[in-house]
Amino acid sequence: MKEFLQANEQEMLNLLERLVNIDSGSTNKEGIDEVGTILKACYEEIGFTTEVFKNDQNGNNLLFTYKGAEKPSLVFVAHMDTVFKKGTAQKRPFKIEGNRAYGPGVIDMKASQVALLYAMKALKENNEDALKSVQIILNGDEEIGSPTSRGLIESTAKGKSYALIMEPARKDGSLVTARRGGGRYSIYVKGKAAHSGIEPQAGISAIEELAHKIVKLHALTNHEEGISVSVGLIEGGESVNTIAPSAVGHVDVRITLTEQAAILDRQIREICATPDVSGTSITLEGGINRPPMVKNDMTIMLLNIIKEKGRELGIDITDVATGGGSDASFTSAVGVPTIDGLGPVGGGAHSEEEYLEVPSLIERTNLLAELCVELSKKTSVTV
Structure with a gap:
């Protein structure tokens, strides 16, 4: 041949x-x-x-x-x-x-x-x-x-x-x-716009809320067990002098063992279920799609x-x-x-x-x- x-x-x-x-x-x-x-x-x-x-x-x-x-x-x-x-x-x-x-x-x-x-x-x-x-x-x-x-x-x-x-x-x-297996999640955060100089107290920052979520999600990483969670792409806000009314974070997840998938998915959903910044709302999409x-x-x-x-x-x-x-x-x-x-x-x-x-x-x-x-x-x- x-x-x-x-x-x-x-x-x-x-x-x-x-x-x-x-x-x-x-x-x-x-x-x-x-x-x-x-x-x-x-x-x-x-x-x-x-x-x-x-x-x-x-x-x-x-x-x-x-x-x-x-x-x-x-x-x-x-x-x-x-x-x-x-x-x-x-x-x-x-x-x-x-x-x-x-x-x-x-x-x-x-x-x-x-x-x-x-x-x-x-x-x-x-x-x-x-x-x-x-x-x-x-x-x-x-x-x-x-x-x-x-x-x-x-x-x-x-x-x-x-x-x-x-x-x-x-x-x-x-x-x-x-x-490694893994998946992708997207976190969509809604806040409230306001002028950051005239009435910042009237605004609710979606970027601030996303920042809290990024810190918590990254804390799920455990290199010894072959688990990594990384928010690799973020978008948010309308202008530098506006309290951000929206923000998006895209998350990459990697796992080594099959049984890690359900546990990690539950942890991610629990983190995103409750806002840290009062008045914001969160929509989570995606999941672990590759064993x-x-x-x-x-x-x-x-x-x-x-x-x-x-x-x-x-x-x-x-x-x-x-x-x-x-x-x-x-x-x-x-x-x-x-x-x-x-x-x-x-x-x-x-x-x-x-x-x-x-x-x-x-x-x-x-x-x-x-x-x-x-x-x-x-x-x-x-x-």
Whole structure:
């Protein structure tokens, strides 16, 4: 299979360039659907059938199943959206310098889309039976928490033997075996406007109330237990000489253990239930929407299978835990052995310096194809 991939490397890079040069930020439905249309045609060309889950505002979600597959045991999940604004691709289009490729979304995760597709193409050429074990989800809203695709991911993953998530490998090539869960809250505070010089006593400051809440929320952070609460964005007031009639605080929450979610959610709601500044009112929206991906016995056993396959291919497989979220949390939470970070190697995700280590494209695509063959022979992880 590696020979097939090496022979098609330029074709892979051409597709990667085409995908990177399409703006597909999470709010850019047109761009996401353009990426989806290209990939849909590619998968159907090699024998996959497609279910399209349409969305009015978000990009459509796609589910691919290989023809003749009756009970697929393996699900891949790869997102089509990026974090970049419309126009970014035109400002800094795909380019290759030395052994690195650059461009918006090149590693998170358009290189993974190319790797996944060509792993399936390699199997089509060399081990078609393995494809009958495969289902693939391409979703368009991972970067904003997968609000439209979470249900599809969970329902498709249930009953599967394995879930492989196509986020990029870390800079050192490590896979991801644990992720923190988390969520977002927004606190909307109403007060009363008044001139801060003429009659400040007539006003009620929404900013003052929000300040009390920020201090209390930040006090919930417990780094030893892997809990962090951060009000990362605030807005408020109308002018510097007006008592602020309104204020908004946006809160990021991270957890390490599943059982922390309900406790932390209750604490946040209790803090926001009662104003500290008399006369203000508070509306709280949001919640914890992504469970943690916990490294358990099933994860370790699947990791060992991948490590063994890596040794056969001359790849030293290591693993790490990370604080960032991904769709791996959803497959892990429904009890499916899950490994993340199976895409190519790169770094600088979400930044202007985002890059792909080009040699890793063939290496990790080959690993993916060989792993698919191995897992197609197994029905479940034995713990």
